[in-house]
Amino acid sequence: MITGTSRVILHQLRTRPTGDSVIVGRLETGEVVELPPSGARVIEHLGRGLTVAETARLIAAETGEDVDVASFVTALTQFGFVARVDGSEVPGPIPRRPALPWITPRRAAWSLNPLLPWAVAALAGTAAVTMTVDPSLAPGYQSLFWSPYGSLVLLAVFGVGWPLVFLHELAHLVTARATGVPAYLELGTRLQFLVAQTDMSGIELAPRRHRLTAYLSGMAVNLIAACLAILTAATFEQASPWRLALQALALLALLPLAWQFLINMRTDLYYVLQDLTGSADLYADGLSYTRHLTHRVLHPRQDPPPTDPTLDLPPGQRRAARLYSAVLMTGTTLCLAALIFITAPADLTLLIHAVRQLGPDHGTLERLDGATVVLLLGGSQALWARTKWRQWRRRTTRT
Structure with a gap:
């Protein structure tokens, strides 16, 4: 429970101003969020040992904004930014062990x-x-x-x-x-x-x-x-x-x-x-706009029409998202076309030839050649499928 008298101990956080907002993150877990300046000030005051109520009063005096600091702290716990509340440890994500830790x-x-x-x-x-x-x-x-x-x-x-x-x-x-x-x-x-x-x-x-x-x-x-x-x-x-x-x-x-x-x-x-x-997530913005355009094409008579998801973005980021949506649609179409008409037929032809080399009419070297091709192509596809499954499972669990 977060009350007005609660004192919050945060994990070590790093901040960076960007435009009209501030990026705040915890390096150990890789969690990064974009906050308005008042949010960054709340984190700064909590880090000085002020209570939730004292922080709210100070923010109101500095900015004139009425910030619900208790709800804000609750949100910070979901990102793993809060270490303790009133001396009690707050559970959060466990930092992963970095690869090659000797590279300091x-x-x-x-x-x-x-x-x-x-x-x-x-x-x-x-x-x-x-x-x-x-x-x-x-x-x-x-x-x-x-x-x-x-x-x-x-x-x-x-x-x-x-x-x-x-x-x-x-x-x-x-x-x-x-x-x-x-x-x-x-x-x-x-x-x-x-x-x-x-x-x-x-x-x-x-x-x-x-x-x-x-x-x-x-x-x-x-x-x-x-x-x-x-x-x-x-x-x-x-x-x-x-x-x-x-x-x-x-x-x-x-x-x-x-x-x-x-x-x-x-x-x-x-x-x-x-x-x-300056985009926070250009791929997500472009994908959202692509889905918006697709929905408008499939449902041209919808009343009222769906709201453009890029309208909430700053003008520069809005233009970037709309241009990237065209790149996203074109590039994805070309990549899938290359898979269907070039890569898949080439791999299938090479695989069929390799399987035929395994037959009794071929010598030892040709059989070894065919077996190597089957193992390399089949192994790479199996590894792709396994990686794809792990990504889907991790994304589903996180959601």
């Missing part, structure tokens, strides 16, 4: 050095000049087909691609950890895609340069790997197998950069766009 903010501080982006740009410029002088260094899709056996090609893609994915996510984790955010590595799904991702909940509380560095650090790692591979390949003769292998490595490092432009699936560039537009 002090050890990761170098990742926020402002000179690093310039160093990456210099490396990329050097690689671009090198490929201009010797165009044969530019990696093409032919670089991947270095063996007639599909299993060896897939093994190389998995063997090189997933370590690159880990380094990409590790860069997010290191830069987030440098800002004090715990960060967690996990698997996720984006439509039909299985992805590795870094939960950086709480990064919204960091300064903008640090936030953008955390969002773009993974792409920077891919770019660095590709540039180093190209510059190293330039030291080998054109017919050298090492040159071909390094070109394949560069291609595998560059391909994920194209994926980042699919902002309809909340990639790294999506979070950059969301930050630059």
Whole structure:
């Protein structure tokens, strides 16, 4: 029970002003909320040891607003911000154990050095000049087909691609950890895609340069790997197998950069766009507006017409949400079309060919090749299904 005489002890919270509001969050759990300035003042006064009633009177004197501080504290407990009320411990979410705990903010501080982006740009410029002088260094899709056996090609893609994915996510984790955010590595799904991702909940509380560095650090790692591979390949003769292998490595490092432009699936560039537009949740706003438009098309004669959910947003965020809704609809349609007409037929063809290789009319190497393809394709799809199920169950439980 929260009464006027209650004294509230809050967990360690961090705040950041943004526009006409204040972002408040608890880094240990990743919970972040956006409050009006008066809400932030309530938290500040409660943190000084004032009672609920004393805080309400002080807020009324400062702002002229009549704030129901008791209800506000009750709401804060639902976010896990309240540690004790009148000496009694308040149950809340248990902080997750951060991944790779030995990466402390002090050890990761170098990742926020402002000179690093310039160093990456210099490396990329050097690689671009090198490929201009010797165009044969530019990696093409032919670089991947270095063996007639599909299993060896897939093994190389998995063997090189997933370590690159880990380094990409590790860069997010290191830069987030440098800002004090715990960060967690996990698997996720984006439509039909299985992805590795870094939960950086709480990064919204960091300064903008640090936030953008955390969002773009993974792409920077891919770019660095590709540039180093190209510059190293330039030291080998054109017919050298090492040159071909390094070109394949560069291609595998560059391909994920194209994926980042699919902002309809909340990639790294999506979070950059969301930050630059000042939106709290651009995906949710765009999805809400998309559903609104769909409802209007399906029910054109509804009276009164449904209310536009973006009208409550500031003008800049409203425009961003409406534009993003078009990107969301177009991108999702194209991705699903690619699945139906390109990816699924290609995977099915490769799988059928692999199953046929398991027959008695084929040699040991061909059977091994077919078994490897079946295991890789089937295993990746099974992992996608398992991850999708876990995400759905976690979302349902949280709701």
